[in-house]
Amino acid sequence: MDFAELLTAMATKVRNQRDAIQTEEATKNAFVMPFISSILGYDVFNPLEVVPEFTADVGIKRGEKIDYAIMRDGEVQMLIECKKSTEPLKIEHASQLFRYFAVTNARIAVLTNGETYQFYTDLDAPNRMDEKPFLVLDLLDIDETLIPELIKLTKDVFDLDSIISAAGELKYIGQIKRTIAAQFKDPEDDWIRFFTTRVYDGAFTQKVREQFTTLVTKATKQFLNDQVNDRLKTALGASSFPIAESTAAAEAVTSRPVAEDDLDRDTELETTLEELEGYQIVKAIACSEVRPHRVVHRDAKSYFAVLLDDNNRKPIARLHFNGKRQKYLGLFDADKNETRYAIESLDEIYHHASAIREMVKAYEN
Template sequence: MEFTERLNALALKVENQKNAIKTEEATKTAFIMPFISSVLGYDVFDPMEVVPEFTADVGIKRGEKIDYAILRDGEVQMLIECKLSSLKIEHASQLYRYFAVTNARIAVLTNGEVYHFYTDLDAPNRMDSKPFLVLDLADLDESLVPELKKLTKENFDLESIVNAAEELKYVGAIKRSIAEDFREPAPEWVKYLTSKVYDGSFTQKVRDQFRPLVQKALKQFLSDQVNDRLKTALGAGGYSAVEAAPAEAVSSPPVAEADLDRDTEIETTLEELEGYQIVKAIACSEVKPQRIAHRDAKSYFAILLDDNNRKPIARLHFNGKSQKYIGLFDADKNETREPIDALDDIYRFAGAIRERVRAYED
């Protein structure tokens, strides 16, 4: 698999298994060792590459240990400190002490889902207080993938990533700040945006009046931007159309070829596209993600392998007023609908989705 596919596969594993992880050792085994091996490409069983429980004596303290040290040519390049997956990453004081007594230029603090990467931009051989890169497997930022790839065994480029670290640090921090303000606008931002549209004095009453308006406007703006991008991606001339099987049918054959070419008035919803992305993320553990395609119909949303109507992977039945369903296919391509209450419920059928893709490949 390609680097991005391996990263997505690990992200899916973390999403499916994190609720079952109860100890720090389980976090290491289930999430962090696969990150070191399958994503970064280092052999976790080769002590010339990865040293678990690496001893890092600090001052008068002896026997201090770091969870993992990654070596290249006998020199420590990265230190990794692990926390229980259910814990929020808040401080890196222990890692800060270790960093100063090794040759490492990169330090990582992680709970298996969120990875904070540090270096020594502010002072040589002293770990910065803030990370230059934050990788969240639950919300992957594709712009960070090329930088993360520089830390892999195959493409290790310490100089390049350290040179880019300052920009990454501040751009990432600004993006996270903007995201926080979209969720809950800071008083300064409320005042600034209000001053653009309101000429009166900015009193406490005006602040209280405009804060929910600013929050609503920000959310609508973001939604409009997403919808514009989707319209561009899907084409302004309308969507590829398919005619649905009867809504009441529980078992049905795959989409008919004639139906796939028929133009009908179909509205593809954002929720259907989000569901498609989840199915795509699941299936990309078996095939390249670009092979997973979708076609919409009046009463269902079809997800296909190789954009081939004879290779249906799943159907999303989201057009009903209340209950949503995901349609899954057996070896004879008969569809069975399974009720879901939220998009995350699709992950419960990850095994069936992968099995269907593997069957087409075989």
């Protein structure tokens, strides 16, 4: 397997086993050691490469241990501190990393809970670990742009100079991307004001702020949906659509907001990003048969429906993603009988592309 496939396999392992991992030791054995071995390429059973429970006396601190030290030519190259997978990572967890970083030759420090890996170096001050990571890998949401930088950290091609030279740019790009993602999810006043003052000429009063908070949130969600949909259409080669369609169907769809207003239909429902991503995949597949605006979604307590023309009598698919472990894709036959197919990842929806298209064709005929 190539590096990207190894990462995907590691992510699947974490996703499948995370509910069973309750302790720090279990996290190390199930997630961190396999990561060091299969992803970084070091032999966890060779003390010349990986030293568990690494000890280095630090000032008045005696006998403190760091979870793993990655060795290269007899020198400490990388320090790894682990926390249990059920615990979100905080900078307070890195206290030992800070101390050890200053007294070893390590230029790379890693804080992890087996799901997220935060990589640190000393950009701000020599031999002093930065307070913010230059690279963050989330195995449950892998950023593919980071893969080339991760490869530089592996045993076979370890390139410290290249890593450090790229770390400054990575650090700030990563922080900017995470800040943008946070604003899309829960926008702050400055974010709301930034967009409001560019489209609204009046004073930015409390009433205006409340009004535009909703508008900016909806606009950003719609923008993300549009971007994802465009990329999926390009990937599937769905660049042309049937021109003929009934006027009644068009009026039924265009007489109401389609993409984002559905999220507000039932305040008890929580539409997840994973459901929206699954919807975009189904929609992109269906777009080879009909125009995109005719494929809409409707969330329910037990499933997430994808419909043609916002019509309950024209179901295209159902996403059963509410279970903690197993996901299912529901597809329909000519008599509207649903069959559920177990899927491990959203990519597996593409395996059922023919059935999705046939369902849409049946409604059109």
